[in-house]
Amino acid sequence: MEENSDRLVMKFGGTSVGDLERIERVARHVRAEIERGRKVCVTVSAMSGETNRLVDLTEKAGGGDVSRTPDYDAVVSTGEQVTAGLLALVLQRQGIRARSWQGWQAGLRTDDSHGAAVIEDIDGETLGAAIDTGEIAVVSGFQGVSPDGRISTLGRGGSDTTAVALAAALGAFRCDIYTDVDGVYTTDPRIVPGARRLDRISFEEMLEMASLGAKVLQTRSVGLGMTHNVPIRVLSSLEEPQDDPANTLITSEEHIMERRVVSAVVPSRAEAKISLLGVPNTPGKSATIFAGLASAKVNIDMIVQSQARAGEAANVSFTLKEADLSRALSHLAEMKDEVGYTDVIADQNVSKVSIIGVGMNDTSGVAAQMFRTLAERGINIQNISTSEIKISVLIPAEYTELAVRALHDAFELGTVGAAGAGGPRAFV
Amino acid sequence: MEENSDRLVMKFGGTSVGDLERIERVARHVRAEIERGRKVCVTVSAMSGETNRLVDLTEKAGGGDVSRTPDYDAVVSTGEQVTAGLLALVLQRQGIRARSWQGWQAGLRTDDSHGAAVIEDIDGETLGAAIDTGEIAVVSGFQGVSPDGRISTLGRGGSDTTAVALAAALGAFRCDIYTDVDGVYTTDPRIVPGARRLDRISFEEMLEMASLGAKVLQTRSVGLGMTHNVPIRVLSSLEEPQDDPANTLITSEEHIMERRVVSAVVPSRAEAKISLLGVPNTPGKSATIFAGLASAKVNIDMIVQSQARAGEAANVSFTLKEADLSRALSHLAEMKDEVGYTDVIADQNVSKVSIIGVGMNDTSGVAAQMFRTLAERGINIQNISTSEIKISVLIPAEYTELAVRALHDAFELGTVGAAGAGGPRAFV
Structure with a gap:
């Protein structure tokens, strides 16, 4: 897909949208990107704790783990739907044109593996046309629509995958993953206080780190970024917007001039x-x-x-x-x-x-x-x-x-x- | 529309689905109707308190009343979506085939008056074909899809309207509204302890009562029942299923043999x-x-x-x-x-x-x-x-x-x- 150099995807996880105060800060991050001239698509997770609450309800109703059923998906996907609507309302209150999009509205089509669905296609045309008018698209993360027209979810961590898939479909120049850390470190700073934040790391290295259990990014999202060559930037949503925030850019090897022997x-x-x-x-x-x-x-x-x-x-x-x-x-x-x-x-x-x-x-x-x-x-x-x-x-x-x-x-x-x-x- | 004598619509309000124990009882009511050979479409409200919680979030996010916006509808409609999914899961656990339907899936089309939308059409064919296979359709009440493909809500009390509109679209022989009272009374029993439950009442009388503020049924739903000649039965969800439960049937005048001068x-x-x-x-x-x-x-x-x-x-x-x-x-x-x-x-x-x-x-x-x-x-x-x-x-x-x-x-x-x-x- 052709790269549209002013299209940007921003993703905010559960702790980043944990309450209305944090959603306000998310809105300030979005506003900062608008002021840089970007056409912004935002995708959000459920408010922290909400997915667990909903999963718990489905387990009580279904008498155990029912996470592979369409009705589980109907219940659990509401967490992201609420956050997307609330962020759109906050942006509107600040005079910014915005609307929420559910997975089925954004043409985010998945297979029929309910509870752990795989994205098959995204209608980048419709969403791209919307953001090119200057309207902020706030897309519910973690969800799509299955071939038989039911709501599907991508499984835990699926919001990262939604973000990178959206960036690929929109031909965005970058996908920004806002989380509770400011990047990827050489090792766990709780073990080595002198661990350093990496400025850049290759997709391949990040993929190994994610599959080894590094929590900063979900494996599938890194693989998708590598396949579609979408640079992924990891940065902190707990900070206020800055001109040059601390971050780690995950990108293809050719953009990393000096190759390290060992990165992490x-x-x-x-x-x-x-x-x-x-x-x-x-x-x-x-x-x-x-x-x-x-x-x-x-x-x-x-x-x-x-x-x-x-x-x-x-x-x-x-x-x-x-x-x-x-x-x-x-x-x-x-x-x-x-x-x-x-x-x-x-x-x-x-x-x-x-x-x-x-x-x-x-x-x-x-x-x-x-x-x-x-x-x-x-x-x-x-x-x-x-x-x-x-x-x-x-x-x-x-x-x-x-x-x-x-x-x-x-x-x-x-x-x-x-x-x-x-x-x-x-x-x- | 032709009447399908074995199709029945059942509606359960917020207090009837207030917790999982009550949803279990709702499932028993559904099972009792299946055993009577009925093809059942159920529609549910949000769990009691949930709509207020969601409305409160939108007001904080939007800085006041934003109930006429599509993003308000995206947030608030999740309450019914959760209940519908949970009831489907409970029914499945009991070995009953069931699935949840969102308004947009059931082809429940409304106008674009977000927050107070009016139902324009329901795809009774799809839903009817589904329930005729013996599968229970659990439809999220109170919501539909607007002409531009966004989620709309019908405003407070809209779940009654959803129920009667579904019954009309399906040609159901009756619409059963389960609530926290067992029928319509001659007057407020808190004022007159000797008030009597009416066995039958005409649409016209019920319409006058509803527009005077009787809370048992929402005015719009009674009007819809009258227009489409769908008998509406009001009965209590707090009781266990019975062969001949206390109830009030709201029906056309011709089905009320002896006309009273004053009913209430x-x-x-x-x-x-x-x-x-x-x-x-x-x-x-x-x-x-x-x-x-x-x-x-x-x-x-x-x-x-x-x-x-x-x-x-x-x-x-x-x-x-x-x-x-x-x-x-x-x-x-x-x-x-x-x-x-x-x-x-x-x-x-x-x-x-x-x-x-x-x-x-x-x-x-x-x-x-x-x-x-x-x-x-x-x-x-x-x-x-x-x-x-x-x-x-x-x-x-x-x-x-x-x-x-x-x-x-x-x-x-x-x-x-x-x-x-x-x-x-x-x-x-």
Whole structure:
């Protein structure tokens, strides 16, 4: 889609619209962009707490989790509808032309996976024509319309996805995600007080960080930004509008002149490890195990298979989200005869620490430096997995903070312009 | 439209769906009708208190009353959307096929008077086909879609209107309005403990009662029932389903075999009286006064013009809703020079008492009996107005209860089968 250089999408999450005072501040952010000459489409989440309240009502009415039903969506989507209407009213009171748009009005079409729908199309023409007249479009986030004309929701975090999809459909020059932090950091500042905010980060790196559980942006929205090449700016809605606010711009690699080797260290605590002992060495056993777990919707990571001698039974271990542990274990118990393992061991006292960086692939010795750094602190690595721009290790949970601090230091992420494996940190 | 003898519309108001326990009881009422072989369309209000909460939010956001704007409608309509979704979920949990319908999904088209829209059309085909499959349609009351595709609301009480309009569009054999009372009474039981529930009442009588402020049904819904000849049954949602529940059926006169002279005595307290003294006796003065008040949206009732001698200045007095009094007075103050009156007197200590009955028109002496009854109690009548089926008098407010009890007795409304001006009270 052609880029319209004055069209901007702004997204405000639940805490940013938590009460009317905050909605007033959102309106000031919108006004600041109008004064910069932008044609603005805003998308909003439900006021914080509201989605939980509505979900709770559906669970009481439906006698359990009914989040995959159209009527759940009809109830839960009202949270965003209220916020969108209220923001339009606040803008109008300030003399700004504005109107609220529901998903079905904006032609935001999804598939029929109620409660976790995927956006298939947005009618960018209608919405684009509306904002080009100078009217602010306030779009209810998180919702669309299914093929049979019912309200659908995109699942938790879907408001980020709505924002980036709107930006893509409108050919906006940027998508601004206002949240309760002012950007993306080199690591969790609660662990490393010297963690630095990144000025720019590539889509690929952000995607790895989001899938590792960094809460600042939802994975799907980053992927959508990458696919449609929509720069995403993360900034704080808790500040008043400024000319040059603190932020992190997530953009394509070509817009990041100086490539860092390592950009961030990401801890991920909600991990568990399962080891199956004495798995018979016959072809197809691994396929049986992992196909079975996949059918139980358990996502598996970091698989390691070890065998002392050829022909002997093997040990298979893998990591998974802690939340999936009991489901995985009960499924494995059902499969015991089929797989033929002798024992199963579950360990929740593990955590995953990852280093991420687009430059990693071209630079030898990054993995070695990571392992050496951890070994020097006496941290035992249980599993390892790597991608082109990421190295993850599984370690005992109690070493999490120590490992993060050591790696943040080793790759010199906290200092600007220093030499070392972290490389220069001046970006355009 | 052709009547479909097994289609039924059921409507549940705000107190009937006030919490999940009550919604469960609503589901039992729906189930009872399914077991009777009915094809059911249900329409619901917002949970009690919810509309007020939402209106309050719009007023804070919009800086005052914004009830005539589309964004107000977007916010306030969510109350019904939530209830409809929750009832559908409760029915599904009980193994009953059901789905919620928003106004725009049900093709409930209105004009563009946001906040007080009028229904123009309902797509009875789609909804009718859905319920004929045995699926329960749960329609959000009070809302529709405007000509430009935005959500509209029908204004307070609009859920009754939605129900009757749905019944008309579906050709339903009846529209059941479940509320917190079990029918329509001969008078306010708080004033006359011996007030009786009416088994049947004509549309015309109910229309007069509703426009006098009887809260059991909204005027517009009764008018719609009369126009489309949809029998409306009023019954209590606070009871469990029964084979033969207490109720009042509002129907056309031909279905009421024995016409009563007087059916009900209706007090109306929220009245006020304005008297303009010394209005010059030139043509068109009355027109000037009442056209001016109409332009200020003040509804006028019971106009009396008195003149001692031809050619002299006249006194003009009229009644109006107490809520409109200050608006009327400030408008009259502006018109003082134009009208040329010498003084204006406002009196809030008045109330209107009316007797209503379709048989009144054929029976002489009803008015005489009414005036005599009040005179015997020493109650002074200030103004009188009559229609074919109603006589209203304005009296000092302090006599309201006395007048109601006296008239209820005089027309023998509390006793069954007795002779007298009230007439026989056995209806088919």
